[in-house]
Amino acid sequence: MGERPVHIRQSDQSLGGLKAELRTILPELEEMRNRKSDRKNQFIEVTKQLQKIRDEIFKPTGCTSTAVVVDESDLSLRKLEELHAELQALQKEKSERLKQVLDHLSTLNSLCLVLGMDFKHTVNEVHPSLGESEGTKNISNDTIQHLAAAIGRLREVKLLRMKRLQELASSMLELWNLMDTPIEEQQTFQNVTCKIAASEHEITEPNILSVEFINYVEGELSRLEELKASKMKELSFKEKIRTRRDLQKNTHGC
Template sequence: METMCGSIMRELQAIWDEVGEPEAARDRMLLELEQECLEVYRRKVDQANRSRAQLRQAIAQSEAELAAVCSAMGEPPIHFKQSNQKACGLREELCAILPYLEEMKRKKAERWNQFLDVVGRIKKISSEIRPENFMPFEVPVDQSDISLRKLEELRVELQSLEKEKSERLKQVMEYLKTLHSLCEVLGINFKQTISEIHPSLDEAEGPMNISNTTIEMLALAIQRLCETKMQRMQKLQDLASTMLELWNLMDTPIEEQQAFQNVTCNIAASESELTEHNTLSIEFLNYVEAEVLRLEQLKSSKMKELVLKKNTELEEHRRRAHLIGEEGYATQFTIEAIEAGAIDPSMLLEQIEAYISTVKEEAFSRKDILERVEKWLNACEEEAWLEDYNKDDNRYNAGRGAHIMLKRAEKARVLVNKIPGMVDVLETKTIVWENERGNEFTYDGIRLISMLEEYMIVREEKEQERKRQRVLTVY
């Protein structure tokens, strides 16, 4: 370089000598030449400085980016401090960092894709189970924290949501099954019912809406249909009871009853036992109600016969309860009065029904005492037989059947000896009954206490007579 510069300067001096350039001009031109050379050097130095600064900035940025990626992924930072900076230039240092940076960027991209997959599934399930709270543009995580810990947290959240979704689906399917059963029994369109709750419930394809609102609406629909079922079931059972009552009143043939056996068989059924199709539909209830109305109309035409039948039933209940002669249960009516319209047969029938109910209640309260009265009367019959038997002088003859009569007599004596105890118990229970009800206990129109007292008096007289006979026999 110095040789080339010296040669050029000599060539320039020769030109100046030949031209006759003044010394001042020469000095000025040399000064300009020196300044121009300095400016060229300065530009090159500035350019080199800028290149060095860019390399340092690139290194710093790469290190910062690498540190940010490591931090976001939750991994320890990577350091590239050189032990001998002179032995390694900035370009080599940058070239050493870039492979690590690219590798970490690749790992970050893979990790972020995993995050996007999990977050996307979380969003999808959240939109299905909680659509009212779901915000589709809200991102629950960003790239500043994509560590394995954060990914695991999201996966745990996803598992929780999947479990919740599974439980909700199970609950919805159970609700749909219950709803279908109710609709079948009530004769209601199942598909229309669930479509009104949410259209997705009736779609064969696509996700089913399992939000809180849908589940609550399904529960409300089930509750409403259960209430409807209970009301209709009560109505059906009332109609069945009326139908049975009318059948019994009018002695309806079994052949006519067969058509409504599916109604009367459910008269005491519980809510869970009614599962047959259209058992409680409006059409079926109207059909049954029409039949009951027909029977009611038929009943009106046969009211006179029913009144006579019910009155006979009343008398039979009174006879069984030994209430014959009780004026409180007497019914004053004539067939002529019914035919003439002087007495409402329906009201009369209700009156007789009320009498029957009263007699049944009375009979129930008298049941225990009446059973004891029957035992006492049976014992009295045995007592009378025993008296006749004792008067028979041939009773010990060894004739045919004598041993049988003897055994009966032994049993009769045992039973007769119990009669005073029977009478005491009967008197006690009868007095308690009369005190509780404020009324006399009668048996076929006679006060039972009087019957017992009279019996005991007669029994005592017979006993005294037997004692006198024995004394006379001795003397």
């Protein structure tokens, strides 16, 4: 424990003297035993906390925790202070990791909203604790790496869908201009055409890049193209009639 030892005085070696000495020493020994027990309990408590945080940070999911073992050969205050300093450092790292996990979850949630994907299902594939509103979030290295990888994958999906939506918007504007589509009819898809030059971070509207919505826009574009083809056919037919009439007039005129 790093404390001074108890000394027995050697001045009186008679039986009575030894008994008197023991009566003096025994209470002190008992007090030291109690202090040692208290100190050991402090070591056990801080060691348990250290082990718990180490497991949360470093131990792979599914691995069992090792038993807490206290080295009773050194129960000094200096050693206890060292353990407390280590605990504070780990608690700081845990706090930073939790913030990182929460930031990743916020980013994933935003991506899932825009893409029309199930956020809870997405994060549960990384770790079941991440989809729960209550309870402890897993903050292991594996979890943080898998969250970052999931964000990367969804960003790629977002960029691909964004490019597709902007292509559809550009084609839609061309057809509207070509066919003099009324403003009232264009209003329905204004949220599409206004994204024609938007950057990734500007596209945040829920479901704007969902598969269902892109299919809906593609359906509208197909309708416009069919309408264009129909009008072109109608114009061609009218042009043929006009040409035929002109020929007939010229023939009769001769």
